[in-house]
Amino acid sequence: MSQYTIQNPSLQLCPCGSAKEFATCCSRHIAGQQPAPTAEALMRARYTAFTLGNLDYIESTITEHASQWWRRLNRVWDAVVSST
DSSP, X not given: OOTTSOSSGGGSBOTTSSSSBGGGTTHHHHTTSSOOSSHXXXXXXXXXXXXXXXXXXXXXXXXXXXXXXXXXXXHHHHHHHHTO
């Protein structure tokens, strides 16, 4: 089981707020099984990935310019978390 999955996904609602089960909602996008078909689905999947701590998914779905910003943000976040 991936570190980015919800325990018993068939019993859990997706964190994106869609009221769908995680296994049939954002899970397949985050796992790379199916690209998000719409901008809304992409944003929901990114939010869900964030709630699961899967920053790799978020970075993999953004432009190179935004990716550079994202890496800087992650370095700052890592410094904050490690100092607490």
